[in-house]
Amino acid sequence: MSATKLLVLGIVHLSGGAHGYQVRSELQSWGAESWAKIKPGSIYHALKKAAADGLLTEHAEPGNSGPERVLYRATARGRDEMVELVRDGLRRTHDADMLNASIAMLPMLTRTDAIAQVNERVARLEAELVEQAKWREHPNRDAPEHVRDQAELWAGHARTELEWAKSLSKRLSEGAYTMADDPGSWRTVPGHLKMRF
Amino acid sequence: MSATKLLVLGIVHLSGGAHGYQVRSELQSWGAESWAKIKPGSIYHALKKAAADGLLTEHAEPGNSGPERVLYRATARGRDEMVELVRDGLRRTHDADMLNASIAMLPMLTRTDAIAQVNERVARLEAELVEQAKWREHPNRDAPEHVRDQAELWAGHARTELEWAKSLSKRLSEGAYTMADDPGSWRTVPGHLKMRF
DNA sequence: GGCCAAGTAGTCAAGCTTGACTAGCCTCTA
DNA sequence: TAGAGGCTAGTCAAGCTTGACTACTTGGCC
Numbered sequence: 001m002s003a004t005k006l007l008v009l010g011i012v013h014l015s016g017g018a019h020g021y022q023v024r025s026e027l028q029s030w031g032a033e034s035w036a037k038i039k040p041g042s043i044y045h046a047l048k049k050a051a052a053d054g055l056l057t058e059h060a061e062p063g064n065s066g067p068e069r070v071l072y073r074a075t076a077r078g079r080d081e082m083v084e085l086v087r088d089g090l091r092r093t094h095d096a097d098m099l100n101a102s103i104a105m106l107p108m109l110t111r112t113d114a115i116a117q118v119n120e121r122v123a124r125l126e127a128e129l130v131e132q133a134k135w136r137e138h139p140n141r142d143a144p145e146h147v148r149d150q151a152e153l154w155a156g157h158a159r160t161e162l163e164w165a166k167s168l169s170k171r172l173s174e175g176a177y178t179m180a181d182d183p184g185s186w187r188t189v190p191g192h193l194k195m196r197f
Numbered sequence: 198m199s200a201t202k203l204l205v206l207g208i209v210h211l212s213g214g215a216h217g218y219q220v221r222s223e224l225q226s227w228g229a230e231s232w233a234k235i236k237p238g239s240i241y242h243a244l245k246k247a248a249a250d251g252l253l254t255e256h257a258e259p260g261n262s263g264p265e266r267v268l269y270r271a272t273a274r275g276r277d278e279m280v281e282l283v284r285d286g287l288r289r290t291h292d293a294d295m296l297n298a299s300i301a302m303l304p305m306l307t308r309t310d311a312i313a314q315v316n317e318r319v320a321r322l323e324a325e326l327v328e329q330a331k332w333r334e335h336p337n338r339d340a341p342e343h344v345r346d347q348a349e350l351w352a353g354h355a356r357t358e359l360e361w362a363k364s365l366s367k368r369l370s371e372g373a374y375t376m377a378d379d380p381g382s383w384r385t386v387p388g389h390l391k392m393r394f
Numbered sequence: 395g396g397c398c399a400a401g402t403a404g405t406c407a408a409g410c411t412t413g414a415c416t417a418g419c420c421t422c423t424a
Numbered sequence: 425t426a427g428a429g430g431c432t433a434g435t436c437a438a439g440c441t442t443g444a445c446t447a448c449t450t451g452g453c454c
Contacts, residue, residue: 004440021403030344034291035351042441044404049440069403094231096293103347146374147227149365150300154232156357164350177343201410218433239411241434246410266433 002085003097004038008046009082010105012056012072019061019069020044035100047072055081083108090117093124093158110181111172118169125162129155199282200294201235205243206279207302209253209269216258216266217241232297244269252278280305287314290321290355307378308369315366322359326352 011023018026024043032038047070050056055078059071086109089095089102106114132155136148171177178185208220215223221240229235244267247253252275256268283306286292286299303311329352333345368374375382 019403024403030341035347037441039442040404041406041443045440100347103350104341104344106343107341144227144301144304146303147301150232150297153300153358153361156361157354160353160357161350164353168346216433218431221433234411236412237434238413238436242410 003036003089003101004042004046005050006082006085006089006098006101006105007032007036007038008043009050009055009074009078009085010101010108012047013074013079013082013108017071017073019071020047021069023047023072030104032104036097050078054078087113087117090114091120091124093121093128093161107177107179107185109179111179114179115169115172118165118172122162122165122169125158125165129158129162132158200233200286200298201239201243202247203279203282203286203295203298203302204229204233204235205240206247206252206271206275206282207298207305209244210271210276210279210305214268214270216268217244218266220244220269227301229301233294247275251275284310284314287311288317288321290318290325290358304374304376304382306376308372308376311376312366312369315362315369319359319362319366322355322362326355326359329355 007027008023011026012018015022015026020043024040027033027036027038027043047056051058051072055075056072057075059073061069061071082105085098086102086105089098090106092098109117132151136151172179204224205220208223209215212219212223217240221237224230224233224235224240244253248255248269252272253269254272256270258266258268279302282295283299283302286295287303289295306314329348333348369376
C-alpha cells in the first residue's frame with residue numbers, strides 16, 4: 001500500500017512545505033483516516049522514508065512556541081514520483097486505497113493526462129468484466145459455491161466503478177476541477193494560499 | 198487486517214488439519230491471492246501466531262517424501278474465535294478484505310446466525326447512506342471538490358453492496374448453501390472429505 | 395492563582411506483510 | 425543419464441503499520 005506515501009507527498013507538495021503534524025491534521029480534515037485508513041504513526045514514518053529517499057528535504061525548526069518540529073519540503077524528484085503514483089493509482093484496479101488517494105491528488109495531473117489515465121481505467125474494468133463473465137459460464141469446480149457468489153459482488157463493484165469512471169472522464173473533459181495546467185492551480189499559486197483550493 | 202488470520206484458521210478447520218503449504222495451495226485455488234492479497238509469507242506467519250495463541254496446535258511431521266513439514270490442527274478456542282471473526286467481517290462495513298474472507302468462510306455459521314449478521318450489515322449500510330446523503334447537502338468547506346466527488350464513488354459502492362447483501366440474505370433464507378447446522382456440513386462430514394464442498 | 399482539558403508534535407516497540415531466497419525431490423528429455 | 429525445470433515446503437531480513445506513550449503549551453473556569 002503506497003497510498004500513504006502518495007497522500008503524504010501530496011500534502012507536502014500542495015502546501016509548499018509542511019511538518020508532520022500539519023500533514024496529519026490536513027489528512028484528518030479530509031476524512032482520510034476513514035477512507036485511507038492512515039494512522040499518525042504511518043505518516044511520520046512515510047515522511048522520514050521519503051526524506052531518506054530524496055523525495056523530500058528535512059529542515060529542523062526550533063519550536064518558536066510548542067515542541068521542536070521538522071519542516072519537509074518537496075524536491076523535483078519527489079514531484080515526479082508523486083505524479084507517477086497518481087497516474088498509476090488511477091489506472092490500477094483492485095486497489096481501492098490507491099484509487100482514493102489518487103482522486104484526492106487528482107489536480108496534480110494535467111487535464112489531458114488525467115483523462116487518459118481514467119480512460120485507461122475504464123478500458124481495464126471493461127476487459128475484466130468480460131473476463132469475469134466468461135469465468136462465470138465455466139466456473140472452477142475447485143472453488144466452493146459461495147466463492148463464486150463473491151465474484152458476483154466484485155462484478156457489481158466493478159460496474160459501479162465503471163459508471164463512475166466514465167462520468168469522471170466526462171466531467172474532466174467538460175473542464176471540471178482546477179488541474180495542474182489550469183490558471184490558479186497549485187503550480188501557479190504561491191505557497192500558503194494553496195491549501196484552500 | 199485480520200482477513201489473513203480468518204482464512205488461515207478457516208482452511209485448517211475445514212480440512213480438519215493441514216500444513217502450511219496445503220493452506221497456501223488451497224487459498225491459491227480459490228483465487229485468494231487476488232481478492233485477499235495474501236502472500237505465502239503471511240500464511241506461515243499467521244499459522245505460527247495462531248499456534249502461539251492457542252488457536253491451533255502444531256505437530257512436527259518428519260517428511261515421508263519431500264522436506265519436513267508441520268501439521269496444524271484446530272482447537273476449540275480457535276473455532277470460537279474464527280466464528281466470531283466471520284460474524285464480525287459480515288457486519289463490518291469499510292473493510293472489503295474481511296468481507297471477502299467472511300464470505301469464503303460463510304458455511305462456518307449456522308443459517309440463522311448468518312442471516313442475522315448479513316441483515317445487520319444491510320442496516321448499517323442503509324444508515325451510512327443516509328448519513329452520507331446528509332453530508333452531501335452540507336458539504337465540508339475544508340475538503341476540496343474532488344474529495345467530495347470521491348464520496349460519490351463510495352456511495353455507489355455502498356448501494357451495490359446493499360443490493361448484494363439483501364439478495365444474499367434472501368438466498369440464505371431460501372436454503373442456499375450448506376451451513377454449519379445443515380446435514381452434510383463441515384461439522385458432520387469427516388476430515389479429508391471436507392475440502393470439496 | 396491554580397488546575398484540568400484540549401491541542402500540538404512526535405517517538406517507540408511490537409507486530410504484520412512482503413519479496414527474495416533455500417533446499418530436497420520428481421519428471422521429462424536430449 | 426545428466427541436467428533443467430517445476431513442485432513441495434518453508435525461512436528470513438527488511439520494511440510498513442499500529443497503538444500506546446511522552447512532553448510541552450494554551451485556554452478556560454472556579
